[in-house]
Amino acid sequence: MSNKYSLGIDLGGTKIAAGLCKDGEILKKVVFPTSVSNGTQHILKTMVDAAKQAMDGQSIENIVGIGIGAAGQINSETGDVIYSPNLNWYNVPLAASLEKEFKIPVRVLNDVRAATVAEQKFGNGKGYDNFANIFVGTGVGSGFVINGKLLNGATNSAGEIGHVCMDPNGPLCGCGKKGCLEAYCSGTGMENYVKNELKKGRNSIISDMVEGNIELIKGPIIGKAAEQGDELALKAIKRVGYYLGIGIANVHTLINPDVVLIGGGMTALKSYFMPTLLETMNTYILPVAAKNKQLIKEAKFENDAVLLGGAAIFA
Amino acid sequence: MSNKYSLGIDLGGTKIAAGLCKDGEILKKVVFPTSVSNGTQHILKTMVDAAKQAMDGQSIENIVGIGIGAAGQINSETGDVIYSPNLNWYNVPLAASLEKEFKIPVRVLNDVRAATVAEQKFGNGKGYDNFANIFVGTGVGSGFVINGKLLNGATNSAGEIGHVCMDPNGPLCGCGKKGCLEAYCSGTGMENYVKNELKKGRNSIISDMVEGNIELIKGPIIGKAAEQGDELALKAIKRVGYYLGIGIANVHTLINPDVVLIGGGMTALKSYFMPTLLETMNTYILPVAAKNKQLIKEAKFENDAVLLGGAAIFA
Numbered sequence: 001m002s003n004k005y006s007l008g009i010d011l012g013g014t015k016i017a018a019g020l021c022k023d024g025e026i027l028k029k030v031v032f033p034t035s036v037s038n039g040t041q042h043i044l045k046t047m048v049d050a051a052k053q054a055m056d057g058q059s060i061e062n063i064v065g066i067g068i069g070a071a072g073q074i075n076s077e078t079g080d081v082i083y084s085p086n087l088n089w090y091n092v093p094l095a096a097s098l099e100k101e102f103k104i105p106v107r108v109l110n111d112v113r114a115a116t117v118a119e120q121k122f123g124n125g126k127g128y129d130n131f132a133n134i135f136v137g138t139g140v141g142s143g144f145v146i147n148g149k150l151l152n153g154a155t156n157s158a159g160e161i162g163h164v165c166m167d168p169n170g171p172l173c174g175c176g177k178k179g180c181l182e183a184y185c186s187g188t189g190m191e192n193y194v195k196n197e198l199k200k201g202r203n204s205i206i207s208d209m210v211e212g213n214i215e216l217i218k219g220p221i222i223g224k225a226a227e228q229g230d231e232l233a234l235k236a237i238k239r240v241g242y243y244l245g246i247g248i249a250n251v252h253t254l255i256n257p258d259v260v261l262i263g264g265g266m267t268a269l270k271s272y273f274m275p276t277l278l279e280t281m282n283t284y285i286l287p288v289a290a291k292n293k294q295l296i297k298e299a300k301f302e303n304d305a306v307l308l309g310g311a312a313i314f315a
Numbered sequence: 316m317s318n319k320y321s322l323g324i325d326l327g328g329t330k331i332a333a334g335l336c337k338d339g340e341i342l343k344k345v346v347f348p349t350s351v352s353n354g355t356q357h358i359l360k361t362m363v364d365a366a367k368q369a370m371d372g373q374s375i376e377n378i379v380g381i382g383i384g385a386a387g388q389i390n391s392e393t394g395d396v397i398y399s400p401n402l403n404w405y406n407v408p409l410a411a412s413l414e415k416e417f418k419i420p421v422r423v424l425n426d427v428r429a430a431t432v433a434e435q436k437f438g439n440g441k442g443y444d445n446f447a448n449i450f451v452g453t454g455v456g457s458g459f460v461i462n463g464k465l466l467n468g469a470t471n472s473a474g475e476i477g478h479v480c481m482d483p484n485g486p487l488c489g490c491g492k493k494g495c496l497e498a499y500c501s502g503t504g505m506e507n508y509v510k511n512e513l514k515k516g517r518n519s520i521i522s523d524m525v526e527g528n529i530e531l532i533k534g535p536i537i538g539k540a541a542e543q544g545d546e547l548a549l550k551a552i553k554r555v556g557y558y559l560g561i562g563i564a565n566v567h568t569l570i571n572p573d574v575v576l577i578g579g580g581m582t583a584l585k586s587y588f589m590p591t592l593l594e595t596m597n598t599y600i601l602p603v604a605a606k607n608k609q610l611i612k613e614a615k616f617e618n619d620a621v622l623l624g625g626a627a628i629f630a
Contacts, residue, residue, distance in 0.1 A: 130469050144570070146461050153571025154445050157601060164565045165599040167482065177599060250479045254569060255459070256468025284480040284492060286472060 004064045007051050008311030010111065010304075011070040011094075013086030016043070018050035019304070020058065021311035024122025026304060028056040036088055043087065044094075048101050065105040066098055067310030069114025076152050079108040107313045109150075113159060114309030115301065116143025117150055119261055121312045123300035128258040132251055133299060134161060136244065137264035139174075140182040144255060161251065162186065166243055184243040187219040187266055194222055194236045204232035219265065226272050234272060241273030245280030252285050252295065263299030319379045322366055323626030325426065325619075326385040326409075328401030331358070333365035334619070335373065336626035339437025341619060343371040351403055358402065359409075363416050380420040381413055382625030384429025391467050394423040422628045424465075428474060429624030430616065431458025432465055434576055436627045438615035443573040447566055448614060449476060451559065452579035454489075455497040459570060476566065477501065481558055499558035502534040502581055509537055509551045519547035534580065541587050549587060556588030560595030567600050567610065578614030 005027070010017040012034060019029040030053045032046050051066060072084025079095020081087070095106040109117065116133040119125035125133060125145060134142040140162030144151040151158040162182035163175055170179025171192065183189045195214050198207055206225045210216040225233035248260055262270075278296070285295075301308055320342070325332040327349060334344040345368045347361050366381060387399025394410020396402070410421040424432065431448040434440035440448060440460060449457040455477030459466040466473040477497035478490055485494025486507065498504045510529050513522055521540045525531040540548035563575055581588075593611070600610075616623055 146466060147464055149462055151461060151570065154573040155571060158569065158571035160568045160571075160601055163568050163601050165561050168561060168595070168599065175601070246480050246483060250565070251569065253475045253478050254473065254566065255466065256470060256473035256475075258469040280483070284483065286475055286478050286490070 004062055005058060006064045006311040006314035007054060007066040008307040008309065009047060009051060009066065009068040010114075010306035010310065011043075011047065011068055011087070012111070012306075013071055013084075016046055016050050017304075017307050018047070018054040019307045019311065020054050020056050021308060021315075024118070024308060024312065024315065026308065026311075028054055029304075029307070030054050034087070036086070040087075040089060040092055044097050047098065051098070051102070060102060060104060063102075063104055065107065065314040066102060067114065067313035068094065068098075068106065068108045069111040069306035069310045070094065070108055071111050074108050074110045074113075074156055076107070076109050076113075076156050079106060081108065082156070105314070107310075109310070109313065110141075110143075110156070111306045112141035113143040113150060113152070114313070115263070115299070115305035116145060116159075116309065117312045118301050118305050118309035119299055120145050120150070121315050122308065123305075124261055124297050125259070130255065130257040131259045131261060132159075132161075132248075132255070132257045133261045133263070134244075134248070135264040135299075136185055136240075136262060136266040138187050140186045140264075142251075144257070146255065161247060164247060164250070166246065181243060181247045185240045185247070185266070190219060190222060190236050190240055190266075191217050193239060194232060197232055197236075202232055205230045206233060219269070223269050223272075226269070237269050237272040238276040240266065240269070241276030242280050244273070245277040245282075246284050248277070248296070249281045249284035252281075259297050260295055261297050261299040263302065263305065267298065319377055320373060321379045321626040321629035322369060322381040323622040323624065324362060324366060324381065324383045325429075325621035325625065326358075326362065326383055326402070327426070327621075328386055328399075331361055331365050332619075332622050333362070333369040334622045334626065335369045335371050336623060336630075339433070339623060339627065339630065341623065343369055344619075344622070345369050349402070351401070355402075355404060355407055359412050362413065366413070366417070375417060375419060378417075378419055380422065380629040381417060382429065382628035383409065383413075383421065383423045384426040384621035384625045385409065385423055386426050389423050389425045389428075389471055391422070391424050391428075391471050394421060396423065397471070420629070422625075424624070424628065425456075425458075425471070425474075426621045427456035428458040428465060428467070429628070430578070430614070430620035431460060431474075431624065432627045433616050433620050433624035434614055435460050435465070436630055437623065438620075439576050439612050440574070445570065445572040446574045446576060447474075447476075447563075447570070447572045448576045448578070449559075449563070450579040450614075451500055451555075451577060451581040453502050455501045455579075457566075459572070461570065476562060479562060479565065481561065496558060496562045500555045500562070500581070505534060505537060505551050505555055505581075506532050508554060509547060512547055512551075517547055520545045521548060534584070538584050538587075541584070552584050552587040553591040555581065555584070556591030557595050559588070560592040560597075561599050563592070563611070564596045564599035567596075574612050575610055576612050576614040578617065578620065582613065
């Protein structure tokens with residue numbers, strides 16, 4: 001199969017990216033906006049168009065398969081999207097729909113799990129039988145490779161590290177539960193913390209940066225304030241490291257991976273949160289288990305991880 | 316191999332139990348005390364004696380192998396005991412030592428992981444590709460079967476659920492860390508909670524039951540007090556359920572098993588803690604993941620789980 005290509009599709013709530021891939025490289029990539037308001041059929045048509053353009057004139061005989069990473073809960077056996085809040089989809093037979101169009105195998109994984117396949121086959125998880133790939137961005141998710149295989153779990157929801165409870169009385173998460181890791185460590189969680197502190201009257205240059213409109217506060221603004229030594233910004237970012245360190249220690253205590261990869265937009269702030277992360281991780285990890293290990297590594301792939309991971313299912 | 320036997324040994328800090336096993340049944344069992352103060356060689360000799368007596372006249376040719384479940388951190392590839400606080404052992408080549416004596420294969424697993432193999436092959440984990448087996452007794456431990464295989468992890472410490480951090484400022488655990496699940500949910504954790512509450516001046520019939528000597532408080536006494544409706548006893552036991560429910564929800568969120576087995580001495584109190592356990596579990600679990608599932612089941616094997624699990628390595 002090594003002289004053949006595969007197609008990868010990153011199906012997100014704002015954009016659909018499709019790429020012609022070979023051996024972990026993207027040879028051609030196209031990006032379309034996701035128009036959620038136009039409904040399911042429109043999104044499916046956009047995916048077909050994107051895939052066709054990404055094929056770049058290659059005949060379908062040269063494509064081994066289409067692999068999709070989609071934001072949401074996926075049945076990876078059937079290729080159905082069970083539920084995707086970002087797409088407003090319930091029970092959409094995604095793989096079947098594209099197989100009908102292209103007559104080649106189509107596989108679907110949750111987006112973070114797809115990115116994990118990219119890291120496993122072509123990225124910084126290569127060579128490890130057991131690793132965790134943690135994505136820390138607007139949300140927090142992860143994928144686990146265990147004994148060399150991606151873990152899907154009994155109901156295709158393994159690796160939802162963002163929804164591990166860190167404190168039963170903690171801040172409300174977007175999922176409706178309290179104290180989820182995501183409520184502390186995601187960009188949204190960090191922003192909410194800063195907004196709440198400002199509402200309590202705390203001083204920070206962030207107020208001036210958004211001209212008093214605290215609803216405009218976003219991660220990059222907090223990052224800029226941290227660059228200028230703003231105490232609240234630094235505290236908010238360190239808080240991400242504090243909880244992420246405990247979360248990673250707990251993952252290590254449970255599944256004892258060789259390595260933990262960290263990727264996602266929040267890594268732009270890593271110089272501020274990593275010292276705290278390593279401190280809490282080393283405090284709450286089992287010492288006998290972690291001995292002599294450089295446990296944390298960065299993920300290799302950034303924006304293209306999901307697309308490459310989709311394609312990598314067939315690599 | 317079905318007409319052959321295997322030997323299982325449960326190597327604990329207080330007793331060594333050896334048994335001749337076949338198809339998940341113990342045909343003959345012997346138990347000796349573990350004399351930790353007499354040192355490593357004495358314990359090894361006791362294991363050899365126990366194994367020989369358990370063979371019950373069978374010739375060694377009819378024994379496929381010896382499987383040992385030992386309390387501590389084990390290198391399951393080499394069969395070395397890396398560290399066992401209960402035995403006061405560091406780097407003891409346990410498998411090699413018994414192989415030299417018996418000239419048949421010897422395998423060693425951590426005791427809870429061995430019990431998990433018993434549940435997988437002959438117990439209530441049978442038929443599940445993914446399950447967690449949680450032991451709640453004097454300590455708290457677990458074993459995970461993932462994609463049909465026991466998970467050992469990169470440094471043979473996967474499944475240490477007792478040392479997952481539930482609260483970074485929580486009570487001190489025997490391991491030296493704060494807020495471990497074991498510090499809340501083990502028999503010891505429950506006893507410590509009751510002792511501390513009594514020291515604070517809280518009323519309870521438990522004080523009378525130990526004639527004011529609170530150091531005598533043990534799990535069964537708390538159970539007896541609960542039977543009589545004692546508020547402190549009931550609160551202490553429910554607290555076990557509260558944290559265990561969150562801990563199980565978190566395991567589910569991460570590895571998404573088909574089923575979670577619970578065993579160990581604390582299950583004697585299950586009628587008091589199970590309602591609270593189910594309540595917090597259902598509050599902190601991802602609903603989409605847990606849907607339509609009866610997640611919790613009891614482990615099948617009680618006191619013989621480790622011995623049977625050792626033998627089951629060769630079944």
